[in-house]
Amino acid sequence: MPDADRPVDPTLAALLRELRRPADLGPALDTRVMALVRAERWFRKPGFRRRIRVTCVAAAAILVVAVWIARDGPGGSVQFAIDAPSAGSITLVGDFNDWDPSGTPLQRGPAGRWVVDLALKPGRYRYGYLVNGHTWMADTRRPATPDPDFAEPTSLLTVQE
């Protein structure tokens, strides 16, 4: 390539012969670049951001359900128990089941102990036991409170946060 400013000086000509030699950083660079490009391409795929949003919403929903289950599950459950070896049936009646006399039966266990587990949200509950379908009993293990709405005292349960 003839050119007016092309070096004709022998030193510069020798310099250019050296500088024009191949000097390659090598194919390892290609590997690194392609790894970055493939990763970037995946993130930039059409619809990727929409899929991410959907995934986040689904994950949030799952998290909410999991927390809800945890609150109502074994960790938030309360065991009601009463020792009544001679009883034929016992039901739990209170604020948590709208005072339904047959809604929450207790199960008889060894040595005449009747038990039932309920998942309760934090709060304050009044309750009692209905023995054999007609005898009202307060829970002797918890404080009782006189209730103007009922002739018999009821037990008081506070479920903490």
Add this chain to the structure above:
Amino acid sequence: MDDHLPVLVQRVLSGDVEAFANLVACLRPRFSRYALQMLGNREDAEEALQDTLLRVYRRLATCRDPALVDAWAFRILVNRCRTARARLIRHDRRHPLAVPGIPEPGVEHPARGQAWREEIDRALARLPDDQREAFLLRHVEELSYAEMAEITGAGVSALKMRVMRACESLRRALDGARDA
């Protein structure tokens, strides 16, 4: 210019990411040489070239003429090297005297040739950045002054002056070293 470069560009733009590997393999040798000679050390050259190739991938759709993708990408490389040099200067790093040229496998370098190469690198390192850039673009990459002006943003007259001063400095620095 490789005839198949436009084909590779079209394949990449149509979603064939593996075609970009072929494009990288085509661009890498020439780009490596420029980055090594402009920055003077392998680490910075690799970083600049990797950054350049990623930018090429991201902006490939903006390359108006796929037949000139190598020139378009080379402009990005020149800018990345400028940025790298500015960063090096900010951190007050000296231009390394390490040999930037990577010998080809199987090519022997006698001690005399190695010493000559080291003298070249020292002389290049002593050039101001704008002179080294102009000299490499003109005499190593063999660009026209019009192409250089487009890449660097400098005027043709200024570029000619830089090249001339660079040649003078290099000749003064290297006279006698070649046969020493």
